[in-house]
Amino acid sequence: MDVDVALLEGRDAGRRQAWGEAHALLGAADAVRPLDPPDVELLVEAADMLGHGDEAIVLLRRVERVARTAGVRDGRLELADGTRPEVANVLWCTGFRPDVGWIDLDVFDADGEPVQRRGVVEGRPGLYFVGRLFQYAMASSMIQGVGRDAEFVVRHLAGRSGRAPVAARAVGSRKPSARGAGTGVSPG
Incomplete structure (x- = not known):
């Protein structure tokens, strides 16, 4: 599947709260090309909603902390x-x-x-x-x-x-x- 199609469909699945579908599509897209921060946030939410807390924590490590x-x-x-x-x-x-x-x-x-x-x-x-x-x-x-x-x-x-x-x-x-x-x- 094309990465851009997977992203669009994954975002749509997230809007519909179809967490399994969002997780699969965004995870597949992320394996090909690192996701942008809003898509990482959606993947974190999908992982969390599916009970994959360890995966969500790993994904959250991508968030860049900056100085005050x-x-x-x-x-x-x-x-x-x-x-x-x-x-x-x-x-x-x-x-x-x-x-x-x-x-x-x-x-x-x-x-x-x-x-x-x-x-x-x-x-x-x-x-x-x-x-x-x-x-x-x-x-x-x-x-x-x-x-x-x-x-x-x-x-x-x-x-x-x-x-x-x-x-x-x-x-x-x-x-x-x-x-x-x-x-x-x-x-x-």
Whole structure:
């Protein structure tokens, strides 16, 4: 089977949650040509859903950890070690305090809250918020409600990129994971 066909069919199987099919197709494509990060994430999810936790852990080792994010210079991410990687997306997690004072953009109302609808900032393509108090519902800033809002934002972001979103899951888990603060980057 052609690698590109296997990728397309594997992604489709993942969208349908046909985990065995997604695992087989993406695994076959990966054996011929290393998968891009979003496809690796889908293969990890398929392996996890099939109970292949050891395989999922090996696949997750492909994720590149980078130095702490120091800021943004000239519109590009800058890491603490001075490198400026080419990335398509940055997920900047600030933890449990709603501090957005470091964002130097005209996207806030008189009370200092971001002007957004379900996390999407109109007029600023690529800027999103998750976990804000009453972002969409009362539970938006709580662990039991943030997942719905995050899924909405990810689907919007994926729609902009033309790629299908992949649900983030912890290895060995059947529920979306709640992880600590950090920065994740996906190669551009």
